Amino acid sequence: MRLPLLTMILLMVVNVFVDYYIWRRITAVARRRFWGVAYAWSSLLCLLFLVVAVSLPRRSGSDEVLLCIMWMLYAYFTIYIPKYLFCIVSFIDYLPRLWHRRRWKAASVTGAVLAVALFVVMWWAALVNRTSYQVKYVEVGFEDLPEKFDGYRIAQFSDFHVGTYGRDTSFVSEIVDVLNGQGVDAIMFTGDIVNRRTEELVPFVNTLSRLSAPDGVYSILGNHDYGDYCDWKSDADKRDNMSLMCRLQGDMGWRLLNNDTEFIRRDGDSIAVIGVENWGDPPFTVYGDLSKAYPQQSDSTFKILLTHNPAHWTETIADNDTVNIGLALSGHTHAMQMEVGGVSPAVWRYPTWGGLYNDNSGHRKLYVNIGIGTVAIPARIGATPEITVFTLKKTHK
Numbered sequence: 001m002r003l004p005l006l007t008m009i010l011l012m013v014v015n016v017f018v019d020y021y022i023w024r025r026i027t028a029v030a031r032r033r034f035w036g037v038a039y040a041w042s043s044l045l046c047l048l049f050l051v052v053a054v055s056l057p058r059r060s061g062s063d064e065v066l067l068c069i070m071w072m073l074y075a076y077f078t079i080y081i082p083k084y085l086f087c088i089v090s091f092i093d094y095l096p097r098l099w100h101r102r103r104w105k106a107a108s109v110t111g112a113v114l115a116v117a118l119f120v121v122m123w124w125a126a127l128v129n130r131t132s133y134q135v136k137y138v139e140v141g142f143e144d145l146p147e148k149f150d151g152y153r154i155a156q157f158s159d160f161h162v163g164t165y166g167r168d169t170s171f172v173s174e175i176v177d178v179l180n181g182q183g184v185d186a187i188m189f190t191g192d193i194v195n196r197r198t199e200e201l202v203p204f205v206n207t208l209s210r211l212s213a214p215d216g217v218y219s220i221l222g223n224h225d226y227g228d229y230c231d232w233k234s235d236a237d238k239r240d241n242m243s244l245m246c247r248l249q250g251d252m253g254w255r256l257l258n259n260d261t262e263f264i265r266r267d268g269d270s271i272a273v274i275g276v277e278n279w280g281d282p283p284f285t286v287y288g289d290l291s292k293a294y295p296q297q298s299d300s301t302f303k304i305l306l307t308h309n310p311a312h313w314t315e316t317i318a319d320n321d322t323v324n325i326g327l328a329l330s331g332h333t334h335a336m337q338m339e340v341g342g343v344s345p346a347v348w349r350y351p352t353w354g355g356l357y358n359d360n361s362g363h364r365k366l367y368v369n370i371g372i373g374t375v376a377i378p379a380r381i382g383a384t385p386e387i388t389v390f391t392l393k394k395t396h397k
Contacts, residue, residue, distance in 0.1 A: 082115035146269035158331025159371030163200030191222025191308035318359035
C-alpha cells in the first residue's frame with residue numbers, strides 16, 4: 001500500500017498531465033474563469049493528499065494509521081480512476097481533426113457520464129457491497145466418501161482480515177450469526193484472520209468464540225497471519241505475535257491445524273480434516289508441510305484439506321496419483337475484490353481463483369472461497385463476501 005518512490009513519482013506525473021488535459025477542456029467551455037481556477041486548486045489539494053497518504057508508515061504504524069492509509073488511497077483513486085476513463089473516452093472527440101473536420105462533443109459527454117458512474121460504483125463497492133455477504137450452497141459428490149458421511153454439511157469462510165473493521169464487531173457478529181444459522185456439522189476457516197498483527201484479533205475474540213458446530217470449528221493460517229507484513233523490534237516479538245495467535249484461536253474454541261490432522265468419526269466411519277500452514281507461491285513464504293500433516297497421503301481415508309493458497313492444490317495435488325485427497329478448501333485470492341459477470345482479473349494470477357474445480361481425473365476437487373474481508377482497498381466491486389455451505393454426497397459408479 002505504500003507506493004515505491006519511482007511508482008509514486010510516475011503516478012504524480014501522469015496525474016498532472018491528466019489534470020492539465022481536463023483543465024484545458026473545462027476552460028475551453030466554461031464562461032467563467034472561476035471553474036478553471038477551482039479545478040486547478042482541487043488538483044493541487046489532491047496531489048498533496050496523495051503525498052500525505054504515501055508518507056504515513058504502513059509497516060511500523062498502528063492499525064489506526066493503516067486503516068487511515070487504506071481509506072485515503074482509496075478515496076484518491078475513486079477520483080483519479082474516473083478521470084482516466086474520462087480522458088480516454090473524451091479523446092475520441094479529436095479524431096475528426098485527422099480529416100480536418102470539427103471536433104466532436106459527444107465523446108466528452110459520454111466520458112463524463114461514465115466517469116461519474118464509475119465514481120458511484122467505486123463508493124458503492126466500499127460502503128455497501130463490502131459488507132453485503134452471500135451464502136453459496138454447493139453439493140459435491142465422491143465415490144470414496146464413507147456411507148455415514150453421505151449428506152454431511154460443512155460451512156467454509158475465509159480471509160476475514162478483521163483488522164479492517166477496527167474495533168467495530170457488528171459485521172463480524174452478523175457473519176457469526178449467519179454461519180451458526182446454517183445448521184452445518186462443521187465450520188472451517190481457511191486463513192487470513194488478520195492483516196498484519198495478532199492484536200487486531202483481540203476485539204473480536206468474544207464475538208468469534210460464539211461460532212459453534214457439532215463437530216467443531218477448524219482453522220488454518222494464511223499469509224497475513226504470520227506477522228510478515230509488519231516490522232518487529234526483534235525476532236522474539238514476532239514469535240510472541242505467533243504465540244498469541246495460537247492462544248487466541250484456542251480461546252475462541254477453534255481447532256487450529258498447523259500441519260496437523262483431526263479425524264471426525266461417525267459410527268465406525270471417519271474422515272480426516274488436514275490443515276497445513278500457508279503454502280505460498282512466490283513471493284509468499286512456504287510454511288506448510290503436507291507430509292508432516294498427513295504422511296500417508298495415498299491411503300484410502302477420505303480427506304478434506306484446508307490450505308490457504310489454491311496454488312498448493314494446483315501445483316502439488318491436482319493430477320498427482322500419489323495424493324488421495326478428495327476435497328481441498330482454499331481462500332487467498334479474494335477474486336482480487338473485483339468480479340463482473342463471473343469474470344475476475346484474479347485469473348491472470350490464479351487459474352483457480354474462485355468456485356469449484358476438478359483435476360483431470362475428476363476425483364480431486366478444489367473449492368476456492370473468495371473471502372469475507374478486504375485488504376489493501378476497502379471495497380469489493382462485485383466479488384461479494386462469501387460463505388460457502390457444502391453438502392457431501394456419496395456417488396456410485
